[in-house]
Amino acid sequence: GLETTLVEIGEDEGQALLAGLIARSEAPSLAHFVRGMVGMDRAAAQAAFAGFLTDESLSGRQIRFVEMIIDQLTARGVMEASALYEAPFSNLHAGGPDSLFGGKENVIEGIFEALEGVQSGLITGAL
Known part of the structure; x- marks a missing residue:
């Protein structure tokens, strides 16, 4: 190695x-x-966003958005929150996550916090 x-x-x-x-x-x-x-282990990425995947108040497009985050983390290992406003995420909703999750500010805040948690895990040494 x-x-x-x-x-x-x-x-x-x-x-x-x-x-x-x-x-x-x-x-x-x-x-x-x-x-x-x-990349990041898929199970670990799914665990970081599990609460969103099981949130029955989210639409199919909103769930797909979360799944796309998991896909990106699995493929690339890391991603900045700013990437949520770019393709392929902007392909789901041109207004970005703020519009896609309109009226659900707590959800989008939670997504940003989960991404920050993934980044923080790297800073503290957890792969």
Whole structure:
């Protein structure tokens, strides 16, 4: 794996290579870099948003929006909240999540908090 490769090329060169890769990826940390490479476990992503998936007050489009977040996290590992206002999310509703979840401010706030929780987990070292 990565650790073996870094050991084989030497500690100093390995650290320089890894630092260069992280810098080029614009990842803020090693955890973000790794998560971006391998994605997030689908079960973990679903658990982070489970309350929304089972919320019977949400419409099919709103549930699909949450499922798309899970898909993105599974594929890419991380995502900024600002991405919710861009494609493919904006394809569901041009007005973004605020309009899609109009009248349900607590839901959209919860979605942003869940995304922040995923990011915070990386900062504290949980992959």
